[in-house]
Amino acid sequence: MDLTYTDEEEAFRAGLRDWLSLVLPELPAKPSPQDWPGRRAYDTAWQRLLYDAGYGEVHWDASPTQRLIFLEETEKAGAPYVGANFVGLLHAGPTIASEGTPEQRDRWLPPVLRGDEVWCQGFSEPDAGSDLASLRTRAWRDGDHYVVSGSKIWTSHAEVADWCELLVRTTPVSESVPKHRGITWLAMPMDAPGITVRPLRTLAGSTEFAEMFLDDVRVPVANRVGEENDGWRVTMVTLSYERGTAFVGEVVACRRVLGELAREARDNGRWDDPALRRRLGRLNAEFSALWRLTQWNVSEAQRTGGVPGVGGSVFKLRYSHARQELYDAAAEVLGTGALDLAHEWTLDRLSSLSYTIAAGTSQIQQNIVAERILGLPKGR
Amino acid sequence: MDFQLDDDQQALKAGMRRLLEGRFSLRDATDRIDRALWRELGDAGFFSLALPEAEGGVGLGLPEAVLVFEEAGRVLLPGPAVATFLAAGDVPGAATGEAVVTAVDGALVPWLEEADVVQGDTSGAVPLRSVDPLTPLHRVPDAGGLDRGALLYAAEQLGSAAHTCETAVQYARQREQFGRPIGAFQAVKHLCAQMLVRAELARGAVYAAAVTGDRLEVSAAKLLADDAAVRNARDCLQVHGGMGFTWESEVHLHLKRAWVRAELGRSARAAEEELAEALTEAP
Numbered sequence: 001m002d003l004t005y006t007d008e009e010e011a012f013r014a015g016l017r018d019w020l021s022l023v024l025p026e027l028p029a030k031p032s033p034q035d036w037p038g039r040r041a042y043d044t045a046w047q048r049l050l051y052d053a054g055y056g057e058v059h060w061d062a063s064p065t066q067r068l069i070f071l072e073e074t075e076k077a078g079a080p081y082v083g084a085n086f087v088g089l090l091h092a093g094p095t096i097a098s099e100g101t102p103e104q105r106d107r108w109l110p111p112v113l114r115g116d117e118v119w120c121q122g123f124s125e126p127d128a129g130s131d132l133a134s135l136r137t138r139a140w141r142d143g144d145h146y147v148v149s150g151s152k153i154w155t156s157h158a159e160v161a162d163w164c165e166l167l168v169r170t171t172p173v174s175e176s177v178p179k180h181r182g183i184t185w186l187a188m189p190m191d192a193p194g195i196t197v198r199p200l201r202t203l204a205g206s207t208e209f210a211e212m213f214l215d216d217v218r219v220p221v222a223n224r225v226g227e228e229n230d231g232w233r234v235t236m237v238t239l240s241y242e243r244g245t246a247f248v249g250e251v252v253a254c255r256r257v258l259g260e261l262a263r264e265a266r267d268n269g270r271w272d273d274p275a276l277r278r279r280l281g282r283l284n285a286e287f288s289a290l291w292r293l294t295q296w297n298v299s300e301a302q303r304t305g306g307v308p309g310v311g312g313s314v315f316k317l318r319y320s321h322a323r324q325e326l327y328d329a330a331a332e333v334l335g336t337g338a339l340d341l342a343h344e345w346t347l348d349r350l351s352s353l354s355y356t357i358a359a360g361t362s363q364i365q366q367n368i369v370a371e372r373i374l375g376l377p378k379g380r
Numbered sequence: 381m382d383f384q385l386d387d388d389q390q391a392l393k394a395g396m397r398r399l400l401e402g403r404f405s406l407r408d409a410t411d412r413i414d415r416a417l418w419r420e421l422g423d424a425g426f427f428s429l430a431l432p433e434a435e436g437g438v439g440l441g442l443p444e445a446v447l448v449f450e451e452a453g454r455v456l457l458p459g460p461a462v463a464t465f466l467a468a469g470d471v472p473g474a475a476t477g478e479a480v481v482t483a484v485d486g487a488l489v490p491w492l493e494e495a496d497v498v499q500g501d502t503s504g505a506v507p508l509r510s511v512d513p514l515t516p517l518h519r520v521p522d523a524g525g526l527d528r529g530a531l532l533y534a535a536e537q538l539g540s541a542a543h544t545c546e547t548a549v550q551y552a553r554q555r556e557q558f559g560r561p562i563g564a565f566q567a568v569k570h571l572c573a574q575m576l577v578r579a580e581l582a583r584g585a586v587y588a589a590a591v592t593g594d595r596l597e598v599s600a601a602k603l604l605a606d607d608a609a610v611r612n613a614r615d616c617l618q619v620h621g622g623m624g625f626t627w628e629s630e631v632h633l634h635l636k637r638a639w640v641r642a643e644l645g646r647s648a649r650a651a652e653e654e655l656a657e658a659l660t661e662a663p
Contacts, residue, residue, distance in 0.1 A: 001389065001443050002382045003591050009381065065381055262659035271660070274653075281652030284659055285585065285600035292383070293584035299383040314580050317573070363566075369576055370569035374549045379564025 003295065005065070013069045019053055020077040030080070033206050033347075040118055040160040043083035047115030056113040059089050060097055064301040068294070071248035076256075081249065084157050088112040088119035090246065092165040092187070099185075099226045099234050108163070108187065120161035122188065122212060123235070124154045130364045132167075133179045133232065137214060139168035139186070141221070146170070146186060148194075148217045154358075158197045158210035164188040166219075167235060170228050183231035187223040194218075204350035205341070239359075246359075247319055248294055254326055255287045257345070261326075265333045279329055286322045290315065313373070317365045320355035327352045383587070385447070392444055396451040399424055406456060406630045411516045413459045413480055413494050422477020426452075426461075427468045431475060437468070446535040446590040453539025453609075456630075456637055458514045460491045462529040462536075462645075463499065471497050485529065485644045487522040490515050512636035531589055533645035534602040537609035538579065538586045540634050544609075544616035545575040547631070552619055562619070571615045578608040596658050599651040606648060609638035 005013070027046075031038030050056050058070045059082075082089055093112045096104055111117035128135040137150025148168055155164070164187070171182030188195075194217040199207035226234040262280055265271045297311035327349035331338035338346055356362040370376045385393065403417055421427065430445050431437020438444075445465070452461055460482035464474050473479030473496070482491045484500025492498060492505060493516065505518040549572050552563030562568045582605040589597035613635035617624035624631045642648065 001385060001587055001591050003588065005381050256663070259659050259663050262656065266660045277656040278649070278652040280659060281654070281656035282603065284596075284655040285603045285651070286581070288597065288600045289581050289585035289588075289604055292588035293581060295381065295383045296584050296587075299381060302382070303384060311580070314577050317577050318581055363570070366570040366573035367566065369573040370563075374545075374572055374576060376549060376552060376563035376569050376572060377561050379560060379566070379569075 005069070009065055009069060012066055013073060016055070016070060016073050017077070019055075020073065020079055023049060023053075024077060024079060027080070036159050036207065040084045040157075043080065043085055044115035044118065046080040046083070047085050047089070047113070051114050060094055064298045068248055068298045072252050075249040075252040084118050084160060085112070085115065087121045087157060087161075087165065088117065088163075091121060092119045092163070095165070095185070095234060095237055096187075096225055098237055103222075104187075104225060117162040118157060118160055119163045119165060120155050120157040120190070122152045122155055122158075122164040122166040125151060126153050129154070130361050132235075133183070135167055135169060135183065137166075137168050138172075139170050139184060139219070141170075142218070144221050145218045146184075146221060146224070148186070148188070148214050148219055150214050152212040152214070153200075154209045155197075155212045156209045158190070158212055159199055159207065161190050164190055164212075167231055170231075177229075180232045182229050183235070184228050185225045185231040185234040186219050187225060188217065188219050189223075192217050192219065202351070203353065204347055247315070248298075250323070251287060251290050251294055251319065254323060255291065257330070257348075258283055258287060258326060261330055261333050268333070268335075270333055270335070276329070276332060279332075283322065283326055283329060286318070287326075290319055290322060293318075313360075313365050313368045316359070317362060317369065320362060323355050324352045383591075389444060389447055392440075393447045393451060396424070396426070396448045397454070400451055400455045400457065403455075404458075406514075406633055407628070409456075409458055409514055411458070411494070411510075411514060413491070415480075418459060418480060419477040421461075422475065427465050427477055428475035430465075431468055435469065436475060441590075442531065442593060443587065443590040445532065446586060449532045449535035450539035450542075450586075453536030454543040456514065456540065456633055460495060462532045463490075463495075465532065466528055467497070467499065471499075483529075484520055485527070486647070487519055488643060489518040489520060490640070490644070492516070492518045510640070512633070512640045514633060515637060515640050517640070527646045527650075530602045530645035531586070531598045533641045534582075534586050534589070534598070534605035537602075537605035537638060537641055538582050540638055541575070541579040541582060541605065541608035541612040544612040544631065544634050545572065545579050548572055548575060548612075548616040548619040555621075568619060571619060575612045575615050578604075578612055582608040596655060599646060599654050602646045603648055603651040603655070606638070606642040610635065610642060613638050 031042050058067060089112060093109060096108050123132060125135050125137060137148065137152065139146040139148045166186045166188040168184055168186055169182055170184040171177050173179045173182065194215040196213040198211045200209055200211055202208055265276060270276055293315055297315060300311060327345060330345040331349060334343065334345060337343055340346060371378055404414060425438045426448055428437040429440050429448060433439040460480065463483040464481040467481040468475040471479055471481050474481045479496045480494060481497045481499065482489060482495035484502060489502055489505055492502065502520055505520045508517045508519055510517040552568050552572060553561055555562050585601040585604045589601040613631060617631045617635065620629055620631055623629050
């Protein structure tokens, strides 16, 4: 067990820190959360800066430990988050890199890395959220095109995306075709005729995601990644990336916020309450351990050649709840101030409610842990 | 960075598990120390593991100590193993397992009458009817202090938490109700999943604290390992249903020992206050 970083890793960290200290002071102010075109421009400009400095592919090409260092240092320095580039860089990009043809990689990967194109995720449907394989959006072959009809929901970044990683059903479910088969992964251009995007307002008031209605949308067969009806396997590749190092930067951020909470409580007099102190002390232990668990999982991925392990589900289960507890504690520190939407912590408290739902609800994650790690029988 | 067990550490852990497995039956165990086992542990280097080789030790570090204490925790090894381990360089016979050493820990002294050597001031010691039938306890006027063993107790708690998780899963796979194994029911599944989450979070904290030796990380490790051991034992008892509430089932022994260890080394109150205070310091 070794928590020291190699000389090479420390050199990577030092180079990154130097670069961040030069670049960050020059960045323009962040656009408001509601200004989606502004956010797209801001986030893609940041990706372009990373690309020009040689950090564009850090989420794909770097070793798991380098990726950990990258996320840790950028968060500590207060650099922009991956933002509107999230799906392209962390979902569609790695999927195409791993499963796409040479032509597909040449067409789609460079624009993602340069920040020229933004992707959105067309997975969930009104009747297929946690049970993703139940999706019903249909695609028929018509010559060298698929014709797609149906609807998607919770489509993050749909308003500003150029491409959508779209899951469609190419063979109806039957006795010979179970629901996990018959699904196909398509790259759909968002300017194709027949697409209607209707933004959804979250309980935090922002339009992070949208409903998407697809009415005979024509997608070239050449845009299919992987084989027809093999989309479920391709999707599992995508999801394993999502559960890998997706939360590293956030754990670093939560530890920073926890320190800010304690200092705020000391300044506003609430620190005299031993119950609050003990609550924050326990959260300190939790986030410290979550950071160590992250290093454990990354080390495991490093040993197994970069494949994220099952530790991701264990981590996500605890992290998503700890994050909610953190912002509930923030509300206690703020008192009536917690009812003021102008406070960053209030918005963060609201958005933390999605963490036990998105990317697999806590209940689904508990089933995954119980069945796939502990080997308990499948059931209801 | 390679935060995983190396080959030697895996071998050490596996070797200690083989040595302890089946060495004593909890049903036959009493509040007497098995002196033969104690010496055998001494021969295997359990107590002298961290002593320099020049002093007859094995010359290993805190991470290795944590791994063997985790194994001791799995099997609920009775006796003041932590105090004897810490005394190995000072008290003759401790390193070899010939002397049984205990110490005053906060307001408690475990194994006072069985031990050959007692460290700390035991004046005014009063016996308790210990909740854990395998750990005799005395109470002393709170002398405070000595919590050098916090990390080793945390390691024992981790071993216990991992063991009760495995026991619950095993039982849930075998025990049938309503025509199917109870582990097929989500209500039981989710209990088991949470047990694993608690144990793994504690593992990250305990192993990291062993590597860094950082005082705050030790506090975090103790806090989370106490929590994992106590709550996993309770959930394990729940999964076992009525059987879990019986004396014959071993689950209650894990719960009772976890309660005792939670008060030894560093209490939750002390750890939480310390971890809170550290947060207010400038970043």
